[in-house]
Amino acid sequence: MKSTNLVAGFYDCFMGLLDLLLGINKWRARLWSEVEGPRILDAGAGTGLNIPYYRPGWLVVVLDRSELFLKRARIRAEKVDIDMEFIIGDVKELPFDDRTFDSVVATFLLCQLDNPLQALAEIYRVLKPGGRLLLLEHVRSKKHWGRFMDYLSGPVYRLFGDNIAGDPVILAKKCGFTYMKTENFLLDVIKFIKIKKDEIQ
Ligand SMILES: C[S@@+](CC[C@H](N)C(=O)[O-])C[C@H]1O[C@@H](n2cnc3c(N)ncnc32)[C@H](O)[C@@H]1O
Secondary structure, eight states, X not given: XXXXXXXXXXXXXXXXXXXXHHOHHHHHHHHHTTOOOSEEEEETOTTTTTGXXXXXXXXXEEEESXXXXXXXXXXXXXXXXXXXXXXXXXXXXXXXXXXXXXXXXEESOGGGOSOHHHHXXXXXXXXXXXXXXXXXXXXXXXXXXXXXXXXXXXXXXXXXXXXXXXXXXXXXXXXXXXXEEEEEEETTTEEEEEEEOOSOO
16 A cells, blocks of 8 residues: 555656756646636546646546555545546446537547557547537657657557657547647647647537
8 A cells, every 4th residue: 555655656756857947837727727628527637737727517427447546546536526437447448328428628648558549539429519628738840850759659658658759649639639739848849738629429
């Protein structure tokens, strides 16, 4: 039990350090300012670092495949008065009906998945028509160092389980999403990506 808490604690310390260096929490605030409720899915919510940005009146489903990370998210949730439901689950096989959510948020999730296309297809299914998917993600650069990222992506994925050369917009379009806009947060590598499921299905 202690070692599992250590992993979640280490993750929070690591993200805290990144926040000090890069201002990640400002990026989270920007993303959450575009979220529309009332039914939200925070997919791959981890230790609940997005919880401070949830708003009263929402029902947020906090989903992650890791029980130990969700345990920490539950502790974080005690500090706020928002309706939340915690679910241990796989974003590639979401346990929800079609057209359930107004918005789905995924922060630093897709880079961790072996099959992000399957996850995006599931997210598309559970979003209501007109619903939005909001991503905070590191992606393949379109500048010359993008090729360098391609070379490194295989070894980095094998070592750390993190895909550094993904392009969520291309994958999302394959699933039927309409691309809305991107804001660069760090060079053109860490981005806020806003994507929509069209009203007419
Ligand atoms: C880098 S962390 C990001 C956590 C959180 N969204 C944040 O911004 O701090 C990635 C999270 O995705 C979760 N995850 C990875 N694969 C998943 C899957 N297939 N289904 C659900 N969660 C998954 C991990 O357990 C981890 O908590």
